[in-house]
Amino acid sequence: MALTVPASSAPPLGRVPFPDLVREIIRRLGDDPSREGLLRTPERVEEALGFLTRGYTMSPREIVEDALFEERHHNMVIVKNIEMYSLCEHHLLPFFGKVHVAYIPDGRILGLSKIARLVEVFARRLQVQERLTEQIAESLWEVVEPQGVGVVIEAYHLCMMMRGVQKQNSYTITSAVRGAFLDDARTRDEFLRLCQSENHPLG
Numbered sequence: 001m002a003l004t005v006p007a008s009s010a011p012p013l014g015r016v017p018f019p020d021l022v023r024e025i026i027r028r029l030g031d032d033p034s035r036e037g038l039l040r041t042p043e044r045v046e047e048a049l050g051f052l053t054r055g056y057t058m059s060p061r062e063i064v065e066d067a068l069f070e071e072r073h074h075n076m077v078i079v080k081n082i083e084m085y086s087l088c089e090h091h092l093l094p095f096f097g098k099v100h101v102a103y104i105p106d107g108r109i110l111g112l113s114k115i116a117r118l119v120e121v122f123a124r125r126l127q128v129q130e131r132l133t134e135q136i137a138e139s140l141w142e143v144v145e146p147q148g149v150g151v152v153i154e155a156y157h158l159c160m161m162m163r164g165v166q167k168q169n170s171y172t173i174t175s176a177v178r179g180a181f182l183d184d185a186r187t188r189d190e191f192l193r194l195c196q197s198e199n200h201p202l203g
Contacts, residue, residue, distance in 0.1 A: 018046040052087055055124030060139040063121060067111030068144065076187070078102035078194055079115045088159050089126035097155030097171065099123075100195040103140055104147040104180050104187070115140070129155055129174050137176035148180030150191040 013021070019042030023033040031038065082099040099119050103110070122135040137151040152175045161168045181188045 058121045071109040086123040091159040093158040095157040100152045102150040133174040141178040149178040150181040
C-alpha cells in the first residue's frame with residue numbers, strides 16, 4: 001500500500017532534498033532505503049539523473065559556433081552510427097541506438113565532433129524519439145545554415161522491451177529532413193541509402 005503524508009504536515013516538494021525524494025520512492029516500492037545495499041542509492045540516483053539530463057544546461061549554438069569553418073565544399077557530409085542514449089519522458093526508462101546525421105554545406109563546414117555533441121545536447125534530456133530527431137535536424141539547420149540537413153535515428157526502447165508489450169526485437173526508426181533533402185528526392189534517396197549501407201572498419 002502506498003505511503004501517504006498528511007497534507008498539513010507535508011513540506012513543499014521543492015524544498016525536499018533530492019535524495020530524500022528517492023528514499024521515499026524506494027519505500028513506496030516496498031523496500032527499505034536504510035538497508036546496506038540501498039544506503040547510498042539516493043545520492044547515486046541524483047548524480048546519475050543529473051548526468052543523463054545535462055542537456056538542459058547545454059546550448060547548441062555555443063557548442064557549434066567555435067567550430068564553423070569557411071570552406072567551399074558543396075557535397076554531402078554524413079556522420080553515421082553516433083551512439084545515442086536518452087530517457088523516455090513517459091516512463092523515465094532508457095532508449096538507445098544510433099543517429100545518422102548528414103548536411104550539405106553552403107560555404108561553411110562544421111567540425112565533425114560537434115555533430116556528435118549536438119546529438120548529446122538533445123539526447124541528454126527527457127525525450128521522445130520523434131522530437132529528438134526534429135531537434136537535432138532543426139539545430140543543425142539553424143546554426144550551420146547549410147543547403148540541407150538529414151537525420152535518421154534507429155533506437156530500442158526499454159519501455160517496450162521491459163514492460164508493456166515486452167517485444168525485445170522491435171526498434172523504431174525516425175527521420176527528419178530540411179532544405180535539399182526535403183526538396184530533392186535524389187539527394188534524400190542517397191542519404192537514406194548511405195544510412196543503410198554496411199560499415200566496414202578500416203584495417
